[in-house]
Amino acid sequence: MSIDQRLRVLHIEDSELDHDLALAYLRRGGLDVDTRRVETESEFRAALQEPWDAVLSDYNLPGFSGLTALEILNESGLVIPFILVSGEIGEDTAVEAMRNGASDYLLKANLSRLAPALEHAIEATEMRRLKADADRALAASRQRLSELAQHLQTSVEMERAAIAREIHDDVGGSLTAVKFDLAWIARHTVHTDVYDRVQQALETVSYAIEASQRIMHNLRPAILEQGLVAALQWMANRFEKRTGIACQCRVSHDALPTLPAGVPLVAYRTAQEALTNISKHAQASRVTIDLSLAQGVLSLEVSDNGRGLSSEDLAKARSFGIRGLHERAGTVGGWVELSSGGSGRGTTLILSVPLHAPRGPSGDDDVDDMAEETHDPSAWGKP
Known part of the structure; x- marks a missing residue:
């Protein structure tokens, strides 16, 4: 005034x-x-x-x-x-x-x-x-931005689930039908050259089915229907076979209680993103995934013995992968911490989710409803 x-x-x-x-x-x-x-x-x-x-x-x-x-x-x-x-x-x-x-x-x-x-x-x-x-206007703007980011995260998961279901129902079904037809031709042909071409086609179709299964698993992991522990163990084994990097998955409880809607998917995606970054950048030879539940807080820790991150790496303005992890964790009331001991000392990522915390405005229930409708792609192409 x-x-x-x-x-x-x-x-x-x-x-x-x-x-x-x-x-x-x-x-x-x-x-x-x-x-x-x-x-x-x-x-x-x-x-x-x-x-x-x-x-x-x-x-x-x-x-x-x-x-x-x-x-x-x-x-x-x-x-x-x-x-x-x-x-x-x-x-x-x-x-x-x-x-x-x-x-x-x-x-x-x-x-x-x-x-x-x-x-x-x-x-x-x-x-x-x-x-x-x-300050109030800035806080309100940040809240709106966070809600938008969370909505986008949820929309992406819903779209992934829809695409995965279409791949399973349409692409997978069509490829399986083609495989049956090719197998029938192979059984009934008397011409050696036709039989050889059919076998080549069968190999191509089998590869396409495997690729479809892999794409669908990445889009919407059906393994989560078996529980978060089974999904993380499967992910660790698959990561080790694919990259040759030793990957151990440790769980504090043999059986976790029923987790709130959205939490298993957030934990799975966080581990998936961490392992992807490790395979691309860490130059690690060993990775450990720890899942624990203590005092009502679910903790997922992914650590490696790779080259580590510098303070400049942690503060990069365009670290959208890290930002995405923070926003994804926020959809279930959790948070992400990323730390590194410096050059050659590895990196640790920790996701913490209070299981009693109120859910974010993300609509994850819709995503989980889609998960229940997703079929197991391992059934494809088994004549």
Whole structure:
């Protein structure tokens, strides 16, 4: 606000003479003020129902005090500068008042500083108010961005599930039918050259079926229907066979309790992303996957003995894979921590999900409903 405007000042003061003196100093300082004097707590509480630009308060009043007035102002939630004015005030009292939110304190023997102190307090309070408004707007913007990211994550999973189902029902079914027809031709042909071409075609179709199964597993892991533990063990074995990197999966519980909807998929995707990054960048020879449940928090830890990450790697502005992990974890109320011991000391990724935490606005139930409808692709192509 502009100090050139007329100011409304609430003055807590039991001496009318001291009130007139303070008003004179304010006007002498060039301020155009409209004041009201109150003496009691009840009068002060009633006056707070009106808008004020500042509050001046004596320290000692009959049955009332400036610190009590400051406490009442804080409890009201109003953002109004509060200046303590007293005939005598100790340093400890002044420090306590400033610690509790007072804008300034003055002695009545030195009111020449009252006008500048009031101007400064009003300007400082306005700056705090603007900063608070900006912080709230920023927090709301971040919340909307987080909700959008979570929605996108869920939409991607739903789309993956739909594509996987189409691959299973349409592509897989068609390839299986072709394989049956080719097998029938191979059994009934008497021409060697035709038989050889049919066998080549059967190999091509079998490869296409295996590729379809692999693509579908990546899109929507049907193995999750067997539980998170079985899915992680299967992933570890498959990773070790594919990359040659030793991969051990350790579980603290032989059988986990029924996990909230969405949690198994988030844990699976987190491990999948971690293993993908390890195979591409870590140059590791050993990977460990640990799944544990303690004090209501499910923890998934993926660690390797690779080259590690530098602080620059961790702070890369375009680390969208890491950002995606954070957003994915947020859909189930969890979080991700990534740490590295530096060059040659490996990297550790930890996903933590409180199982009692409220679910994020992600609609993961829809994704899990799709999982129940997804068939096992291992049934393809078995004539």
